[in-house]
Amino acid sequence: MTSTDTAAIDPAVDAWLAERADDRLASYQAFLRIPSISALPEHADDCRATAEWIADDMRRIGLEHVEVAETGGHPIVYGDWLHATGEPTALVYGHYDVQPVDPVELWESPPFEPVAHDGSMFGRGSSDDKGQIHMHLRAAEALLATTGGLPVNVRYLFEGEEESSSVHLDRWLEANRERVAADVAIISDTGFFEGNIPSITVGLRGMMYAQIDVVGTAVDLHSGGYGGVVQNPANALATIIAALKGPDGRIAVPEFYDDVAALSDEDRSHFAALPFDEDAYLARLGLPELFGETGFTTLERRGGRPTLDVNGLWGGFQGEGSKTIIPAHAHAKISCRLVPNQDPDRIFDALRAYVAQVAPPGVTTTVRLLGGGLPSVTPVDHPVTQAAARALEATFGRAPVYVREGGSIPVCASFESILGQPVVLLGFAQPDSHAHAPNEWMDLGNYETGIRTIVRFWTEIADLPDEGA
Ligand SMILES: [Zn+2]
Numbered sequence: 001m002t003s004t005d006t007a008a009i010d011p012a013v014d015a016w017l018a019e020r021a022d023d024r025l026a027s028y029q030a031f032l033r034i035p036s037i038s039a040l041p042e043h044a045d046d047c048r049a050t051a052e053w054i055a056d057d058m059r060r061i062g063l064e065h066v067e068v069a070e071t072g073g074h075p076i077v078y079g080d081w082l083h084a085t086g087e088p089t090a091l092v093y094g095h096y097d098v099q100p101v102d103p104v105e106l107w108e109s110p111p112f113e114p115v116a117h118d119g120s121m122f123g124r125g126s127s128d129d130k131g132q133i134h135m136h137l138r139a140a141e142a143l144l145a146t147t148g149g150l151p152v153n154v155r156y157l158f159e160g161e162e163e164s165s166s167v168h169l170d171r172w173l174e175a176n177r178e179r180v181a182a183d184v185a186i187i188s189d190t191g192f193f194e195g196n197i198p199s200i201t202v203g204l205r206g207m208m209y210a211q212i213d214v215v216g217t218a219v220d221l222h223s224g225g226y227g228g229v230v231q232n233p234a235n236a237l238a239t240i241i242a243a244l245k246g247p248d249g250r251i252a253v254p255e256f257y258d259d260v261a262a263l264s265d266e267d268r269s270h271f272a273a274l275p276f277d278e279d280a281y282l283a284r285l286g287l288p289e290l291f292g293e294t295g296f297t298t299l300e301r302r303g304g305r306p307t308l309d310v311n312g313l314w315g316g317f318q319g320e321g322s323k324t325i326i327p328a329h330a331h332a333k334i335s336c337r338l339v340p341n342q343d344p345d346r347i348f349d350a351l352r353a354y355v356a357q358v359a360p361p362g363v364t365t366t367v368r369l370l371g372g373g374l375p376s377v378t379p380v381d382h383p384v385t386q387a388a389a390r391a392l393e394a395t396f397g398r399a400p401v402y403v404r405e406g407g408s409i410p411v412c413a414s415f416e417s418i419l420g421q422p423v424v425l426l427g428f429a430q431p432d433s434h435a436h437a438p439n440e441w442m443d444l445g446n447y448e449t450g451i452r453t454i455v456r457f458w459t460e461i462a463d464l465p466d467e468g469a
Contacts (some may be wrong), residue, residue, distance in 0.1 A: 003014040005465075008394040008395045008440075008452060008456055009312075009394075009395070009455045009456050009459070010146070010147070010455070010459075012043075012146045012147075013142050013143060013146050013147070013268050013455055014452065015224055016142050016145060016146045016454070017138070017142050017448075017451060020418055021448070023368065023443045024138055025116055025121070025444075027057075027134070028121060028126075028131065028134050028447075029114045029115075029116070029121070029123070030053075031050075031053060031054075031057075031123070031125075031134055032112065032114040032121070032125050032126055032130055032132075033112055033113065033114060033123075033130075033132055033161070033210055033226075034046050034049050034050045034053060034112075034121040035098075035112045035124070036049075036050040036096055036097050036098055036125070036130075036160065037097065037098055037099070037100050037101070037163075037416060038073075038074055038097030038098070038160055038161050038163050039099075039100055039112045039163060039164050040100060044074065046237060047074040047075075047096070047097055047160045048068075048074070048393065050096045050097075050098060050130075050160065050376050051068045051074070051075045051076075051077045051158075051160055052068055054077045054096060054133065054137070054158055055068050055077050055079070055245040057137055058077070058137065059079075060080035060154065061137065061140060061141035061144055061145070062081070062141075062144040062145075063069055063079035063080060063081055063140065063144075063156065063338075064079065064080055064081060064082070065078065065079060065080050066078070067079070068077040069176075070286060071159075071161075071168035071169070071171075071172050072168045072171075073160070073161050073164075073167055073168040074159075074160030074168075075160060076120060076157060076158065076159050076160070076169070076172055077096070077156070077158045077159075077160075078155070078156065078157055078158075078176075078179065078180075079155075079156045080153070080154065080155040080156065081140070081144070081149070081150050081153065082153045082154075082155075083150075083152055083153070084149065084150060084151060084153045084462065086182065086197065087151065087152045087461075087462050088152050088153065088182075088183040088461055088462075088464070089152065089153035089154070089155065089181070089183050090152055090153070090154050090155070090182055090183065090184050090185070090186050090458075090461065091154075091155045091156075091157060091180055091182035091184070091185045091186065091415070091419075091421065092136055092154060092155070092156045092157065092185075092186045092188065093157050093158070093159070093185060093186065093187045093188070093189070093411060093415070094130075094132055094133040094136065094158050094159075094187075094188055094189060095129045095133075095158065095159050095160065095161075095162030095163070095189060096129070096130055096131050096133060096159070096160050097159075097160040097161060097162055097163050097164070097430050098124045098125040098128070098130065099124070099128070099163050099436045100368070101124055101438070103438065104438075105356070106121070106122065106168075106438035106439070107438045107439055108438075108439055109122055111122075111124035111440070112124060114126060116278060118446065119443065119444050119445060120442060120443055120444055121441060121442045121444055121447070122439060122440070122441045123440065123441075124440050125440070126440050126441055126442040127191065127216065127428075127429035127430070127433035127435055127439065127440060127441065127442040128189065128429060128433065128434075128435035128436070129188070129189045131160070131428075131429070131442045131447060132188040132189060132259060132427060132428060132429070132450075133158055133188075134313060135188070135428060135447060135450050135454060136156065136188060137156075137450045138451050139451045139452075139455045140154065140156075140455035142451070142455060143455060143458070145333075146348070150458055151458045151459050151462035152458050152461045152462045154183075154458070155180055155182055157180060159411070162411065164188070164371075165207075165209065165370070165371030165372070165373070165410065166373070166410050166411055166414070167371070169410075169411055169414060170414050170418060173414055173418045173419060174418060177418075177419065178370050179200045180419060181419070182419075183384075184336070184384045184421055184422050184423070184424060184461075185415040185419070185421040185422070185423045185424070186300075186384075186388075186423075186424050186426055186457075187409060187411065187415075187423055187424070187425050187426070187427075188410055188426055188454075189409055189427055190204075190405060190407070190409075190424075190426075190427030190433075191427050191428065191429030191430060191431055192427075192428065192429065192430055192431055192446065193274060193275070193276075193401050193403055193431060193435060194274075194275070194276050194277065194281060194431050195275060195277070195431070196430045196431065196443065196446070197275065197398065197400070197401055198289070198392040198393070198396045198398055198399075198401075199400050199401045199402065199403045200254050200380075200385060200388055200389060200392070200400050200401075200402055200405060200424070200425060200426060201378075201403050201404070201405045201425035201427065201459070202377060202378045202379070202380055202385070202402045202403065202405070202425070203303060203304075203340075203375075203376065203377040203378070203403075203404030203405065204375060204376050204377075204404075204405055204407060204408055204409050204412050204425070205303070205306070205307075205337040205339055205405070205406055205407065206337070206338035206339070206342060206372070206373050206374045206375035206376070206377050206407050206408055206410070207336070207337060207338060207340055207344065207372055207373045207408040207410065208335070208336040208338060208344040208345075208347045208348050208351070208369070208371075208372045209333070209334070209336075209369070209370040209371040209372060210333075210334045210335075210336075210348055210351060210352075210367055210368060210369055210370060211331060211332070211333050211334070211337045211367070211368050212237065212240060212241075212331065212332045212334060212350040212355060212365065212366075212367050213329065213330070213331050213358070213365070213366050213368070214233040214237045214240070214315075214329060214330045214331070214363050214364070214365050215233060215238050215329045215363060215364045215365075215366075216230065216231060216232070216233040216326070216327070216328055216329060216362075216363045216364075217230070217326075217328050219328050220316070220325040220326065220327055220328050221324075221325060221326040221328075222324065222325065223325055223326050224324060225352055226326055226440070227326060230326060230362060231360055231361065231362025231363045232326050232327070232429045233315060233326075233327055233328065233329050233330040233363050234315045234316050234327050234330040235360075236330070236359065236360040236362070236363045236365070237313065237315065237326050237330040237331070237332055237418075239312060239358070239359075239360050240332075240355055240358055240359055240360075240365065241313070241332060241467060243354075243358040244308055244334075244354075245308060247299075248293070248294040249291060249292050249293040249294060249376075251286075251293070251295055251306070251307075251308045251336075252276055252354075253308070253347075253350050253351055254350065254353075254354060255346075255350045256306070256308075256336075256347065256350055256351075257306070259341045259342045259343065259346065260305075260306060260339055260340075260341075260342060261339065261340040261341050263296075263300060263304050263305075267304060267404075268300065270299070270402065270404075271297060271299040271300050271303065271304065271404070272299075273401075274299060274311075274401055274403065275401070276298070276299055278290070278298055281298070284432060291303055292305075298347075302405075302406040303403065303404030303405055304339060304404055305339060306336060306337055306338050306339050306342060307335075307336060307337040308334065308335075308336045309334070309335055309336075310333070310334060310336075311333040311334065311335050312332065312333045313330070313331065313332040313333070314330070315327045315329055315330025315331060316329055316330065316354075317334070321348050322365060333370075334351070336351070337407075337408060338374075338375045338408075339375050339405060340376075340377055341375075342375060344369075344372025344373065344374065345369075345372065347372075348367075348369045348372065351367060352367040355367050372410070373408055373409075373410025373411075373413055373414075374410065374413035374417070375408075375413070376412045376413045376423065377404070378422065378423055378424065379422075380402050380427065382422055382466050384422065384424045384461060384464075385424050387457060387460035387461050387463075387464060388400075388426045388457055388460075389426050390456075390460050391454075391456040391457035391459075391460050392426075392453055394453075395449050395450075395452045395453040395456055396449055396453065412425070424461045426453075426457065428446045428450035428453070429442060429443075429446070430443040430446055
């Protein structure tokens with residue numbers, strides 16, 4: 001289908017949506033106002049309140065079997081509409097938890113006081129991922145209110161621990177297989193390509209997250225009394241970190257690359273075909289130059305190659321002025337983004353073995369695994385991927401590009417491996433959404449048109465031949 005001379009969606013649904021644009025934004029803001037930071041224990045009640053907010057919204061619009069389900073951590077919200085007899089069933093996934101807001105002083109408006117201006121919504125979670133949950137609910141609401149049903153059967157599963165490695169999700173999925181049975185899983189937690197070009201994500205990197213702890217004495221030592229005669233944990237940590245990567249950007253951990261699927265010529269031509277303005281990308285970052293593994297383009301480094309990054313490091317005196325000590329201990333958080341066919345457990349074992357090998361003597365060094373997830377790649381030619389492509393083209397007026405993204409959504413691999421469902425990543429955030437950073441925002445054009453894309457998408461899936469989904 002080319003860009004529309006007929007309405008992209010049922011005109012009655014479109015009119016219903018158009019009349020309620022202001023209410024919709026008010027509801028979106030109310031949803032963003034609840035500070036559902038999953039990583040911080042003091043926000044546990046807020047996470048639960050957010051789950052309850054969604055459940056109330058689901059019941060109000062006419063979804064059924066709505067439940068705030070216990071997981072042992074932050075709850076999962078489930079709801080469905082299953083009356084499209086003979087039509088496929090889709091499972092929609094999103095996450096209502098958000099990242100912490102530090103450094104809060106860099107926000108131009110408070111992170112949990114969302115404001116709409118200049119065509120965008122600013123606030124934590126506006127694009128990642130509460131905004132996209134809100135879009136799905138609004139699409140369902142519009143269809144239920146105007147047509148009395150959805151064109152396909154849809155189960156909604158919104159979790160509250162995605163930003164904390166989805167620690168309880170897999171066990172919940174295992175225990176609720178029948179409840180979440182579907183022909184396809186739709187994950188809306190991604191975004192458009194550079195230049196805000198509609199896109200479908202067909203690959204995601206996995207993740208291995210670890211912490212390195214270097215411990216010396218029980219308490220800090222006087223650096224005059226003990227300097228030069230004991231190992232300094234902070235220096236030792238620096239030695240370890242320096243050994244992890246070469247100046248060519250290559251990760252020095254033995255066996256790290258053993259399982260990496262090499263990029264085929266076809267993979268590389270997909271990356272090369274994407275409309276990517278590297279100068280604009282660099283300018284937006286405000287950096288003197290980009291840096292990455294030698295021998296790969298920027299998009300290949302981001303979507304098709306693994307990484308190892310220090311996410312934080314600390315130890316010793318952090319205050320103003322000077323304090324002459326040898327710190328008792330020092331620590332680093334390390335994340336690796338993984339590509340097919342790397343396994344997080346295997347990468348952790350390789351890292352731990354290598355750290356043990358390069359750790360200086362005189363201190364105790366340990367490495368522990370904090371979380372992980374498998375990488376995944378989805379077929380471009382899957383009928384549901386193609387249905388999503390038609391829905392995007394009909395509503396945004398432009399055929400989507402297919403992208404392998406740098407991010408990680410561990411649940412993607414869980415849906416594939418635990419539930420055996422193909423996964424289609426249909427996300428609407430603009431590429432520079434400041435996800436996880438200060439001043440997160442959502443383009444309200446993407447938000448509004450995206451709601452119509454979802455409406456159209458359900459119609460496209462219902463129209464697939466029986467074996468389609
Ligand atoms: Zn997200």
